[in-house]
Amino acid sequence: MSPADSHAPLPAPAEPARRRGAFARTVRAELRLVLGRRRNVVLLIGLALVPLLLGVVLYVTQSGAFAGQGPGFIGRVTGNGLFLVIASLFLCLPFLLPLCIGIASGDAIAGEASAGTLRYLLVVPVGRGRLLVSKAIGALVFAACAVLAVALTGLVAGAALFGVGDVTLLSGTTVSVGDGLLRVAAVVVYVGLSMTGLVAVGLFFSTLTEVPVGAMAATVVVAIVSGVLDQLPQLSAIHGGLLTHHWLDFAEFLRLEPDPGVLVQGLAVQAAWLLVFGSLAWARFTTADVSS
């Protein structure tokens, strides 16, 4: 006797229909996961401590022998709190920001794969392309939060410790506080956009492995190696295309007349990395077997 006979057949559900706003739901869930995760919150807090620490150190030593000295914009902080934002970003750019962003983006897919949750997401089902895009959005939002964490604490701490005044540009010209704030905001936006290429690289590595630490480390290594290659004069031919080459071009906003050409070039290079590694990640993720 077959049990099939003993039960009335279940009514076949209608063809499942896609609902409006479904992607927004997916993205919201991803953001809740990324921003709610304690490790990520700790990373953001750590980044936010950088300007605080730098500000306090500069405040304590400002009457000492080293006042007004330091690479980048550190020497200017004591004169104008707005520069704490820029000096902090400058300090975080070579390592801390890539580290935090590498962790978040390298973890995106590999973390799910290693936890085994990836297979459950895929049998929900969620389209792999859609899942990848929501992961990319999550990583990009985290990158933006990382930059903003530095910028906002820098702004608050700088204003509190040193006050905010007219801004002296690199060319020696002084502009008003309002103009200065706009320029600093533009610097923050540019730095944020400069991280998009790295996010794409991290996402690609994340699709290659089930070991999140491996993907994170590889991502950070790419940023560091890119910085090292940028120092080698023998490779000057490829410098312009390196991931990190244009990161410091945020200084353009602190020049007399920011050259849109320079800024567009820097953003175009990021867009190129985003395009190439984004499509690599897509090709890999949509064809890979999930066997974790």
Added chain:
Amino acid sequence: MSDDNAPAATGAPARRVHSSRARWAVPGIAAVAVAAAFGTPALIATASSSDAPDVTAAELVARVADAEPQALSGTAVYTARLGLPEIPLSDVSGADPINLLGGSSTMRVWTDGQDRSRVALLGATSEYSVVADGPEAWTYSSEDDAVVHYTLDPADRARYDELAQDASAGRAPDVAGDLPTPQEAAQQVLDLARQDATVAVGAPTTVAGRDAYPVVVTPTSETTLVARVVVSVDSETSTPLRVQVWSRDDADVPALELGFTDVTFAPPSDTALEFSAPPGASERDVVVPLPPEPTPEELADAEAAGAGDGALPPGTTVTGTGWDTVVETAGVDVVDLLAADPSSVADLPPGVQERLESQGAQDLYEEFVPQDGSGPVPELDASTLYEQLTTEVPQGRLLSSALLSVLVTDDGRVLAGAVPADVLIDRAG
């Protein structure tokens, strides 16, 4: 639930493999598209030929000489491939004129075509600006937030104003650590073109997106290190847009190149041309004497005439003519000089025949020497740098580059010229 015997299965494998490959083609296409997007502008730039009408060399040089000075702003790139030993430039982090010794530097230029201009040498996160505003000039280094203000003394100031009213362009005070612009460099070369060189016009080309005529100045001398100098002149405004100095050593790339990559012929904004010391910056005033012969034409003539008119400082002799000229200065103890006493450098003469080159060299020389204990490059040990740039020869120490040789003999003579090192060594005896 699954059934591999279904007829539809027959076509499926091929399609699936295909779709998987097709997906991997997407990043390939993306990479090609990116390469194309970044490569094409460069290709177009090199491939495009100008259709400007032909002109003769004489016409062109005359046009440049007669051209109204143009108000412009733009970006210029300076590239030196002088073949100098590696300099530990990583010690020099920010924007500093010493960067002009080697590698590539980017500058922003603003000028109203008259006596106001700003030239900024760009570092990654720093800037070194030279602002000239009539009788005043400033240099500002963002790295150490330091202003140097150059002014004329009151008597000279009065004379300057007179000259300015005569509508002849006044001569701004000399600035230590001045930055060259394509126009100035070209003007100097064309001034020199008349002597001991053939001048021709090359095929029209494109510089900074504008049609330009290359004026090719080829020294007649076989001895000099300079193979030719190419000045590319804007076909519309006759403004020099690019200067290339080719060495005999390298036929592929110019040893020195200074040219606009981007230029706009429009009066720059006032903010670009004026300067006031920012609050909190360290400020130093330097009063510069106005030279006795103030107009650039006369000055150029004096330089072109070369030696023997008494203008040379004592102890300096000039041998050779034209491009082969070697300047010899006796009684300079370079080692002591580098170690301690900066004042004696002031007398070191510029190379007469190649002012672009030797002016830069002198500027550099001055940069190395700490002034008032706070030179622009405090970290860089001048003596060490000297050791690194020069090589030991029997007569003393030799600096040999693609365009210029300098021999410092052990008996305190300095010989310099745009000639091979052997010539200097022969001259030194």
Added chain:
Amino acid sequence: MDGIGLEVPQGAVYGFLGPNGSGKTTTIRMLLGLVRPTAGAAWLLGEPMPDAAPQVLPRVGALVEGPAFQPYLSGRANLVRLDAHDVTSDPRTLRRRADDALERVGLAAAAAKPYRQYSLGMKQRLGLAAALLRPRDLLVLDEPTNGLDPQGTREVRHLVRELADTGATVLLSSHLLAEIEQVCTHVGIMSRGRLLVQGPRDELAAADGVEIVVTVPADQLAAAAGVVARSGLGDVQVVDGRVRARSDTVGPSSGDAALEVPPGRVSAALVHAGLDLLGFEVRRPTLEQVFVQLTGEGFDVAR
């Protein structure tokens, strides 16, 4: 992996049996579109996979190789997160559906606890709850009792039986014979990437007939053997003071009716012959024996 067609009737609990490494999980992964076949294709509910995944998978609840959830989210939040990725689910009914699913697996009380604080059994239950988050045509449960203590194992089996009672179709894979025997109505046996046999459990068990063991006093052994042989059974032999014989399956139906010689007739004949019948045993082959017969090797060593 070669030509596997799992025929799971509606409402059946299909036991997918095979030793570790026999290809059960790979088959399930292929069916769910997680792994692409190197050649060939996979069909699920009549649709090609993974191409039709968006249409098919919402109708399928799955527990693949143990539960896996975000450890820092609560059980409930994990269900909500999974549902948020489902483009066809209705967010308005999510709260009720999540509560129902948690209630059904007995996790309602622990719904707010972080997943990492769950015991293994609770994790397994949450996995089932995720599979039950919306009405499904098919539940695919891969090794649902793996790693559970006996109590957890009992609970999960109970749950599966409950689900089956409500009419769900279940595909249950396991390497544990006992589990399949206890829970399943249908069985498919897999070894080394091939599906050896499948069908209703009772039919499978009876497929090779039954063994009848007769115990009589020693002096009546020969007589008993004679009666047994005359009643039509084959392979009659006397071993260890007992008479053994086989009754082969002939008919298509299941149970004793399919047997060539019904055991009842044999026992009646023995009694009728006046023998002292001390024991009469009908030995049906276990699934393990079926497996050993099919593969010629022990169940646990096949790799």
